[in-house]
Amino acid sequence: MENIPSTSASAGAAQPILVIDSVSKNFRIAGGGTFAAVKSVSLTVNAGEIVALVGESGSGKSTLGRIALGLMQPDEGSVTFDGTRLTGLPAEAFRTLRTRMQPIFQDPTASLNPRKTVRELLMQALWKQPGAGAARCTQLLEDVGLRPAARFIDRYPHELSGGQRQRVSIARSLAMEPRLIIADEPLSGADVSIRGQVLNLMLDIQKKHDVAYLMITHDISIARAFASRVAVMMKGELVEVGPAEEVLSNPQHAYTKRLVAAVPLLGGLTPASAA
Amino acid sequence: MTHTDNPGRESQAAPPLLQTEGLRVDYRTRNSTVTAVQDVSIIVRPGESVALVGESGSGKSTVARAMLGLLPDRIARITSGRIHLNGRDVTDFTPTQWESVRGHPVAMVFQDPLSYLNPVMRVGRQIAESVKRHDKATRDVPARVAELLELVRLPASTIRSYPHELSGGMRQRVLLAIALGCRPRLLIADEPTTALDVTTQAEILALLRDLRQRLGMAMLLISHDLGVVWEECERVYVMFRSRIVESGATQEVFARPTHPYTSGLILAAQAARDSNGRFVTIEGEYSTAQD
Numbered sequence: 001m002e003n004i005p006s007t008s009a010s011a012g013a014a015q016p017i018l019v020i021d022s023v024s025k026n027f028r029i030a031g032g033g034t035f036a037a038v039k040s041v042s043l044t045v046n047a048g049e050i051v052a053l054v055g056e057s058g059s060g061k062s063t064l065g066r067i068a069l070g071l072m073q074p075d076e077g078s079v080t081f082d083g084t085r086l087t088g089l090p091a092e093a094f095r096t097l098r099t100r101m102q103p104i105f106q107d108p109t110a111s112l113n114p115r116k117t118v119r120e121l122l123m124q125a126l127w128k129q130p131g132a133g134a135a136r137c138t139q140l141l142e143d144v145g146l147r148p149a150a151r152f153i154d155r156y157p158h159e160l161s162g163g164q165r166q167r168v169s170i171a172r173s174l175a176m177e178p179r180l181i182i183a184d185e186p187l188s189g190a191d192v193s194i195r196g197q198v199l200n201l202m203l204d205i206q207k208k209h210d211v212a213y214l215m216i217t218h219d220i221s222i223a224r225a226f227a228s229r230v231a232v233m234m235k236g237e238l239v240e241v242g243p244a245e246e247v248l249s250n251p252q253h254a255y256t257k258r259l260v261a262a263v264p265l266l267g268g269l270t271p272a273s274a275a
Numbered sequence: 276m277t278h279t280d281n282p283g284r285e286s287q288a289a290p291p292l293l294q295t296e297g298l299r300v301d302y303r304t305r306n307s308t309v310t311a312v313q314d315v316s317i318i319v320r321p322g323e324s325v326a327l328v329g330e331s332g333s334g335k336s337t338v339a340r341a342m343l344g345l346l347p348d349r350i351a352r353i354t355s356g357r358i359h360l361n362g363r364d365v366t367d368f369t370p371t372q373w374e375s376v377r378g379h380p381v382a383m384v385f386q387d388p389l390s391y392l393n394p395v396m397r398v399g400r401q402i403a404e405s406v407k408r409h410d411k412a413t414r415d416v417p418a419r420v421a422e423l424l425e426l427v428r429l430p431a432s433t434i435r436s437y438p439h440e441l442s443g444g445m446r447q448r449v450l451l452a453i454a455l456g457c458r459p460r461l462l463i464a465d466e467p468t469t470a471l472d473v474t475t476q477a478e479i480l481a482l483l484r485d486l487r488q489r490l491g492m493a494m495l496l497i498s499h500d501l502g503v504v505w506e507e508c509e510r511v512y513v514m515f516r517s518r519i520v521e522s523g524a525t526q527e528v529f530a531r532p533t534h535p536y537t538s539g540l541i542l543a544a545q546a547a548r549d550s551n552g553r554f555v556t557i558e559g560e561y562s563t564a565q566d
Contacts (some may be wrong), residue, residue, distance in 0.1 A: 056472035191330040191499065192543040196556035203552070218472065225546040225554070262477040264502030266529060266545055 014046040016080075017180050017212050018068060018101070023077035025063055037063045039236040040077065045180065050206065050213045052227035052244065054220060056259070060236040065184050065216045069103055070094060082179060099128075102173035106185040108165035112157040118168055119153045125175035132175075140171040143208070145201055163194040167201065174205065181205075184216045199226055220263045224248045232256045290362055292380065292461045292493055293319040293342060298356035300337050300346065311337045313517050315356070319461060319495050324487060326496045326504040326525065329514030330540075338514070339465050339497050343383055344373035361460075378409035378457030386466035388446035392438040399434025402452050409457035423452040428482060444475035448482070455486070462487075465497040480507055501544040505529055513537050 025038040038060045045051045055061040066072040068079055070086050078087040081101055086094060105111045112121060119137055126132035134153075141149035144167040157165055166186065173181055183202075187195050199222070205211060217223055223230050223244060230244040232253065239253040251257045300312040312334040319325045329335040340346050342358060344365070357366045361380050365373070385391055393401055402420045406413055413419045424433055427448040438446055447467060454462060464483070468476035480503065487494055498504055504511055505525060512522040513534065521534040532538040539557035547555045 056474065192501075192540060193330060193557040195546075196543050196554035199546075199554040200556065203554075220473070221546040225548055258474060262473040264477075264480070264500065264506045266502055266505050266541065 014049070016044045017047045017049075017082055018043075018045040018214065019080040020044070020064070020068055021078050021080065023064065023067055023074040023079065025060075025067060025072065025074050036236050038067065038074070041233070041236075041238045042077075043231055043238065043241065045212050045214050047179065048206065048210050048212050049229065050215065050227045052223035052230045053214060053216045053233060054218065054223045054230060054259070055233035056218060058235075059233040061216050061233045062184055064233070065103075065182050065214065068214065069101065069182055070098055071103075099176040100178050101180045101182065102176055102178040104166075104170055104173055104181055104183040104186045106188055108162070108169040108189075109157065111169055112165060112172075114157050117154050117156055118160075121157075121168065121172055122175055125172045129175075136175075140175055141168075143174060143205070144168070144171040145197070146171070163190060163197065166190065166198055170198075170201065170205070174209065177209065178211055180212045180214065182214045182216070185218065186215070187217070187219070187222065195222070202226075220248060220260060221265070232259070289321050291318045291359070292321050292361060293317070293495070294359040295338070295342065296357045296359075298338065298341060298358065299354045300334075300341055300351055301354045302351050304350075310354075311351070311517055312341070315514075315517075315519055317495075317512055317519070319493050321460060322487070322491050322493050323510065324494045324496070324508045326498060326508035326511040327514060328498055328501060328504050328511060328540075330499055332516075333514040334517040335497050335514050336465055339383070339463050339495070342463060342495075343377055343381060344368055344370070345383075378405070378454075378459065380460040381463060382454035382457045382459035382461075383463040383465065384447070384450045384454050384467050386469050388443070388450040389438060391450060392446065394438055396437075397434065398436050398438065398441070398449050402434075402449070402456055405453040405456040419456070420452075423456055426455060426486065427452045442475075443471050444479060447471065447479055451482070451486075455490070459492060461493040461495065463495045463497070466499070467496075468503065469498075469500070476503075483507070501529070501541060513540070 020041060020043045022040045022042050023038055024036070024040050026034040026036050029035050041064055053061045053064065063072065067074050070079070074087065078085055080086065081097060084097055086097070089097070116124070118141070122137045122140055126136060137153060138149040141152055146152045146164060146167055152160070152164070157168070160168065187198060190198060202213065206213065215227060227244045229242065230247050231238055232240040232247065232255070234255045240247055240251065240256045247256065248260055251260050295315055295317045298312055298315040299310065302309045302311050315338055317327065317338070327335050327338060337346070341353060353366060357364055359365065360376050365376060399420055402423055403416050406416050406419050420434060421431055424431055429445060429448050429452070433445070438449070441449065468479050471479060483494065484507065486492060496504065496508055508525050510523065511525045511528050512519050513528070513536070514520070515536045521528055521532060521537045528537065529541055532541060536557070542555040543557055549555060
């Protein structure tokens, strides 16, 4: 593992980039009553760290991701990004700060404007950066593995494959030079053969630009292989947090045990025997 | 997980329940023709659990649809090869003839139950309709509906529910009850658990396993999930770009894949990282990513 899990031993060196502190969120239900989607959750992501937030549908993991991104206000608790408290921040200050924290969503088709070319989509993200032009677009595309960039820059989203579209949306997030990327199920629409490419790309970006990831996923095997730490959510609560390998090979909470046991594995097959 | 040493040994002699020989399906668009399936030969024998794995666009769902005469009219055409159901050549069946085999001997369940259930009809009536239509020997339909609900482990009160009131796992059970109402000898399951959470998926897979044993039903599982295939199926066919590239006993194929695409797929499915910490990818000739 290249990433140092933020255990107490290394806490001195680790610099928190995202601090979610006792965040709660209730939704009103049609016909009265409320639904507690997130119940007093605290989670920290350190600079350059990869944290996976796992759980099943309805566990509140996406709601927590949206709150962290400032797309939704928590009812209680606070979110602090890079030392600044987001909750209650004036709009202009929030917008500036927020550029350093970027989302990647599950469905790149839905998050890319179909009427804009790749160049226009990237320029949209670059407009506040003085001097940014075609050269920067080209570099971003090459960074996400769309080479040669000239072949892709004037295409519309529908002229790209699913994997390529996801790369464009990653390039657009990178344009802001983020310190944290919150990726909500970035792979669940992708075939296994494309999965590896996107994960490698995310690792490259982490190394080159020193970004941290909060990856929201339902896929236990990806969480284990990709993240250094994992947080398990169930019914709005965080039930277990710790180093990925430790939590997923030796789960302590009954729910984590059940979740891990339910994953159909290629049991008995080691990567070596499959090669 | 049970794997016999020689899967399907006793059923080897039994005539296949379903067989395709050199199947080829073309899709015709306004100005071009795309071959979605070519030279696909698949056999499923009574009681067997067989998987057809592949990634999106490999043609696996087209094969499943062709087997039930569900290819979109006018657009898709079987251009060569034969399909046999229960020893009968069904390749050139008319829509009416297809109706006589759909449900029994072969029924199908799909990934997204909601789009196959009538949203404004109570679940009990939908199951009853399937029984009345495909199982004419049954006199006491309400009793059979109750029995089917029990078989898929849904509470009896579910007959009064509408599909939207049920969870994803429960809807898939309803779809299963409808399929079982036809007393199929073979169930074609097209990604039946893909949209479900892992814990719900585990429940549905356990149910399918149990039903196959109790009813002696064969299953053809269409899936992209190698983990599920490994645990549930005795034999496997691997599809890549419209062709079967490898087939055999699941244990054998997964432990010693002979085709580079299969080995790449297995490594990728394990989310394996190499000694440099890189995730395994399928590159070059066998990559499904196109430019």
